[in-house]
Amino acid sequence: MKLLSLKPAIFKYLPAILFAGYLVGCKSGGNKTPETEVTVDMTEVNQDIFEDISEAKKIFYSLPSPLETALLIKSAGATYDAALLNPVENAPNYNTKKSQAVNLGIYTCNLSFASLYDQTQASINYMNAAKRMADGLGILDAIDNTTIERLEENVNNRDEIMDIISETFMNSSSFLAENDRPAIAAMVLVGGWIEGLYIATELVNRSEFEGNKLVDRIVDQKLSLDIVIKLLEENKQDADVASILEDIYELKEIFDKIKVTTSEIQPEYDEESNVTTLKSVTQSSLSPEIFAELSDKVKAIRTEFVL
């Protein structure tokens, strides 16, 4: 009966409701210009500003997910070393928003890494650890008991396990996006990215440095570092993000010492496979000394995350 009595009121106030919904929708839509708009001095509004506003567009910065990071490390010929992963016994120690967010990324990376090497019990343990982080952050239903059961039922089916990991990560990232929590989402991604970098740097055999594919993968992260910084800078009003950003700026100083040159990209389409190859040649120079410096910095950041 109460619902029936409210119905006419809904119609009466519908235009105002829709307008208010539109306003809130604009806010949660996440266009990256509001800061500019807010700081504009209206007495100095000029055509350039209107052009900026009219050109406002949604910007996404996409980092490799923990799943992709783990696959990149494996495809570079890395071996599985359980000692490098963050022990699941540490999970109860993470009680702050920052530690839960970065360790959700770290544990998801560890989960992906263990799964790619068919470490079934470790995979289940890391899924539980990731669930604990997600629950702590209030990410509802990203990983539930059904997910754990599905994982247990498919321990011998790596493709299915990869699919489950992909799905759970998407559940977390979409929950954070639709609940307007971009700072947490950024910290999750950066946690996973640092973990991948940490595992890769620790696995490099320093006596076989030249032509090492794992070293090439680490150099490639110079490209993603720009995106890491953009992602964090967008959320630097969050104190936790700001603190991570300071470390990442120091990491950038080391990455800047690595010289990378790339030739012009030539796309070549193959009709038979329907796949285009982007052909180019890249040259890079990373000395063992700079690698050692980079490795130490990554380890320091990662240690801070997992402590």
Add this chain to the structure above:
Amino acid sequence: MKKLIQGIFLLSILAFLLPSSASAQCKGFAKKICKMELSPYLHDGNYHAAILTEGEEAELYKTFYSDQEYRIAICGSDALPEIHFEVIDANKNVLYSNKDNNYARIWDFRLDSSQQLKIAIKVLAVHDNPVEAESGCVAIMFGFREK
């Protein structure tokens, strides 16, 4: 006065419900419709989706790695017209435009060397009158597999 309070109450509740409902639809669209386009590639697990209106643009920056094969899937909900997307390198060269391929939703590619690329997206505008412009969910998803 009672009606005013009733109105404000309803307005407050529904103002928050409407956008979250739109976002939830976007998540469902990305998960149930767009993700299917990635098969047989493995979805990387990242979520990029937004409500866009005819004529609106979006950009995405991502590093793509050598020795991997990628599929980009860019999907718009049924209400929207075609979506134009271009893949652009750091020197602003257009490497691919789906306009040359009948506004295809997917593009498969691999790289000789790792690159940071920009995906530029525009929902085509088919209505002259902005009031008639359609809005809907646009999802950008990536699948990958070892070469």
